[in-house]
Amino acid sequence: MTNSPTPASAGIPQGNKPIKAVPLRHPGRWIGSGIIFLLAAWFIISALRNEAYGWDTYRAYIFDTRVATAALHTISITALAMIIGIILGVLAAVGRMSPNPLMNSVAWVFLWIFRGTPIYVQLVFWGLLGSLYQAIQLGPLSFSLENILSNMFILAVIGLGLNEGAYMAEIVRSGIQAVPEGQIEASRALGMSWGLTMRRTVLPQAMRIIIPPTGNEFISLLKTTSLVVAIPYTQELYGRSMDIANALFDPVPMLLVAATWYLAITSLLMVAQHYLEKYFDRGSTKELTPRQLAALADAEGALPGNVTVISERRK
Structure with a gap:
């Protein structure tokens, strides 16, 4: 059994005298950190002593069943909208990279519309869609849209999903294009089909690039669900908290309740994202x-x- 050679024994010149490294001192960092810590402590202590925050109301409603149910609705909207966004993102990314001018044009128009208009405006439009279309007329056939366009939950999912798909398209496209072309050529030389090449060669390497921004988009989408009150859909976390706040005539503690739930959910998502990135980062060492x-x-x-x-x- 032999010991692993050090960089010095591997042929790296070290000189006649050992190098004595002296770390640089950064007193400004310690002073700045101390000031920030003192300001943060002052703010927390003053906020806890300030009765205007309504801490009694906060403690009474932080675990209220209505708020917890609204949090589940928020997670459901986020998950379903993200699934739609990923599917549309993959299709739009393939369309943008396609040599077919029709597919490329359709994908470009989709990205242009949903990335170029504010999400709040889009959600307001989806809320008003029921007043624009009551049915679809295809010759002698007529399909009523009343059940769909009157369901605010479905409209919230569709509105957020379409907007998210436009952003996911660029994430997926950048991840696929980051894989070297030689990897695809080598897979073809081994006789792999296009589908097998994408599944076994391209996507595993692209996922290391796609996962981090996708996790950020998922967390951002969770917070964007607070805008579905524009449809209007008020069964999610922010809408339900504001309904309770309006009944209590005390918005500040209910805003703190909603913020606490958002922070707890996003913290769990960040932990899940960390382990997902670690899983797809295997083999990169x-x-x-x-x-x-x-x-x-x-x-x-x-x-x-x-x-x-x-x-x-x-x-």
Whole structure:
């Protein structure tokens, strides 16, 4: 059993005398951090002592069943809208990369409309859609839209999903285009079909690029659900909290209740995103032999976090 050679024994020049590294001192950082900490402590203490925040009402409604049910509605709207957004995003991304001018034009118009108009305006339009269309007439056939356009939950999901699809299209397209073309050519040389190439070669590598912004979009979409009151749909977290606040004539504590629930849900989503990124990041860690390290690393530089030095087998 042999010990792993150090960078010095791998051929990296070290000089005659050992280098004594003295870390730089940054007193400004400590002073700035101390000021920020004191300001944060002052704000928290003053807020806890301020009766205008209505902490008694906050404690009474933080675990209210109506608020908890509204939080479930919010999560349902977010999940369903995100599914629609991912499906539309993949289709629009394929359309944008397609050599077919018709598909490319349709995808471009879709992105132009839903990325170029505010989400609040779109949701207001979806809320008014029932007054514009009552039925679809196809010759002698007529299909009533009353049941669909009167369901505010469905309209909220569709409105958020279409808007999210426009942003997911660019995320998916950038992830796929980031995969080197040589990977696709190598898969074709091995006899893989287009579908197998996408599933086994392109998508696993693209997911490392797609997952982080997709997680951010999901968290952002959760908070955007507060705008569905424009449809109007008031069964989600913000709408229900405001209904209770209007009955109590005390909006501040109910805003704090809604903010606490949003913060708790987004915190769980951030943890899930971390482990999902870690899962798809498998295989990206690089292992370098001392000889490779001597050729690539700087003698005085620190090793990157994803580099592991392994010992060479002696022949």
